[in-house]
Amino acid sequence: MSSYNTISYSIIIFVILLFSLDSLAQTKKPNHPTIKYITNDLSTGHPTIYWSKEQFDPLCEPTIGYIIYRKQTSGSCVGNNCSIDTVAANVFSYTDITANCNLSKETYNVATLGTTQTSPLWTAHSNIFITSKYDSCYSKIDLTWNLYEGWKNDSTYAYYYLYVSNTPALNSFTFKDSIYKFTNQYSLKNVIENRDYYFYLTARRVDKPFTTYSSLYHRFTDMPIRPNSMSVDSIIAEDKKVNIYFQIDQATEIKRFQVMRWEQSDSIKSIFSKKMLDEFYDPRINYFGDTLDSWTARTRPFFYKTDALNTCNQVVKKTNLANTIIPKVHNRGLSNHIEWEKLYIDTSLAEHKNNYARYRITRYAYADIAMPPVYLPETDQLEITDDVKIFEGQGYSVKFCYQIEGSERDLSGSLVMLSKSRIQCTEVVPGVVMPDAIIPNDTYVNNGNARNILIPIITFKADYSLSIYNRWGNLIFEGRNIGWNGSMAGGRLANEGTYVYRLVISTSGNKDLVKTGNVTVIYH
Structure with a gap:
């Protein structure tokens, strides 16, 4: 091999080693957990x-x-x-x-x-983190949360589980509901005001034994404290006004109240007659005078209550419903019959459920001097008959008036609510005796009755008018609340003979009693 080839191979091997070392250096980066x-x-x-x-x-x-x-x-x-x-x-x-x-x-x-x-x-x-909105008007807590992030959708179990408690103690929580895994909202309804609520969610894997816990979420259902107690204490009817007295727990934080009036105890039947009479903002107020429809109030019972309203315009507390009593008085000769509407007891309220009604009738009789009222025997009935014969001939007026007091009592006999009616009157028909003769020149008096004057003897004190006519029908005397002493116009005494009288006894009820007859004038 030539030296040229040897150098070439060396270069190639060097390059290969260089790339191999670089590749080895890149693979040394650790894998992720x-x-x-x-x-x-x-x-x-x-x-x-x-x-x-x-x-x-x-x-x-x-x-x-x-x-x-x-x-x-x-x-x-x-x-x-x-x-x-x-x-x-x-x-x-x-x-x-x-x-x-x-x-x-x-x-x-x-x-x-x-x-x-x-x-x-x-x-x-x-992690799963919970937030909420408290809807006090509808008494619900609307929960929202972010879904757990990090698991694949198909590896997450189909439902989240919601747990609820009123304390943070973990052993106090109870399972509330299962919620589809792609839903992140839930409404807890019918929650109670001014109470603690605690929540948490759990989610788990389908393929692994993994369970995750959300945040522990706390919500206090903050609302103005409701009155612990409210009650109508008395209904006092006057001639042109009904006085309503009530009490409201002054520790309440509610600041809006309404006095309501109904024409029946059944709110559904009275829905069109319901009237809001007054609105006030101080729980220390305890009185309202109803002067509306005063004429109707004489003949028809009205039902009253006071409501406490929250900021959502919802009635959160109410008093007992209490009514006026309407007496009906009828004369039956020398007795008066009194009947009345029953006192309504609001048994829809637990504290009134076992209460009962009793009635006391006050009689007012009238004479020349003020007479004290007399209480007739108490009863649980809705009528009573009052015998007034004992007043006959005692100088009492024909007018007798009555007032009904209906009292609601608890099982111990204690007074819970009082309803006092208007005073209702009637008049008895008085008995009348007229002399059949007078002696104008005789001054003799027998048992208070003079012989020289024609004056009616009326068993009850009443106004009257007396007219005297001669035999030809001519009016020779007319007087009011005075008798005839035989005088004629000009002061001349009437001749002996028979005359006709007309006596009219007046009553305030426009039921005049008329009596006519003859009287003889004689002289000694």
């Missing part, structure tokens, strides 16, 4: 990353450890691949005690650390 999953410690929020050892390749650099990367948005490193720690080659998990997955979504990756190089990064993994 495979992240199995990230999960969250619900108690601490610290995430743990699990991975498997990289695939062995004799041409790769030996593994001396693993580098942990975390996505960061602030600090000295900002971006997806910020190195936060290194672990030994025989360690295949890492707990990041500087992170809190209960507070934010975290994204991690892991690289193999060789003697001089690191492996390329592979698929990053992110």
Whole structure:
């Protein structure tokens, strides 16, 4: 072989060796590990990353450890691949005690650390992080979350599992629902105001025994504190007004209240007659006077309550429904019959369910001096008859008035609510005795009755008018609440003979009592 050929072969071998050494240097970069999953410690929020050892390749650099990367948005490193720690080659998990997955979504990756190089990064993994919106108007919590990132869709089990509790204690959580894996929303309905709610989700692999836990999410259903108690205490009806007295728990944070009126106890039947009488914003207010439809209120019971409304315009607390009582009074000779509507007891409220009603009737009789009211016997019936014969001939007016007090009581007999009616009156028909003769010139008085004057004896005090006519029908005397002493116009005394009288006893109910007859005038 010539020296030329020897040199050529040497050059070729050198070039081949050079390329071989370069290729060998490129294959020494380590293979990447495979992240199995990230999960969250619900108690601490610290995430743990699990991975498997990289695939062995004799041409790769030996593994001396693993580098942990975390996505960061602030600090000295900002971006997806910020190195936060290194672990030994025989360690295949890492707990990041500087992170809190209960507070934010975290994204991690892991690289193999060789003697001089690191492996390329592979698929990053992110934990499930829950957020929510509390819809107080509809009493629900709308949860949303990011789906677990890092697993292939077909390797993720079909459902996420949702767990709920009212305390953060992990042994208190109960399974709530299973949610399709591509859904990231869920509404928890009928939640209670001012209560703690805690949530977490789990997801798992189909082909591996891997389960990941989401963030532990807390939501407090913050709303103004409702009144613990509200009640209508009394309904006092006057001639042109109904007074409603109520109480509201002053510890409430609710600041909007309405006084409502119904014409029936059934809210469905009364839906078109319902009226909002007043709106106020201070729970210390405890009175409202209803002057609307005062004429109707005389003949028809009205039902009242007070509502507390939240910021969603929803009634969150209400008082008992309480009604006016309408008495009906009828005269039956010397007795008066009184009947009334029953007192409504709102048994829809648990605290009123076992209550009962009693009634007390007050009688008002009238004479020349003020007479004290008298209470008739208490009853549980809806009618009573009052015998007023004892007042006959005692100087009492024909007018008798009555007022009904309906009291709602609990099982102990304590008063819960009082409804007092308007005063309703009637008039008895008085008995009347008229003398059949008078002696104008006789001054004798017998038992208070003078012989020289024609005056009616009425069993009850009443106004009257008296007219006297001669035999030809001419009016010779007319007076009101005075008798006839035989005088005629000009002061001349009437002649002896028979005269006709007409007596009209007036009542406020326009039921005048008319009596006519003859009276004889005689002289000694």
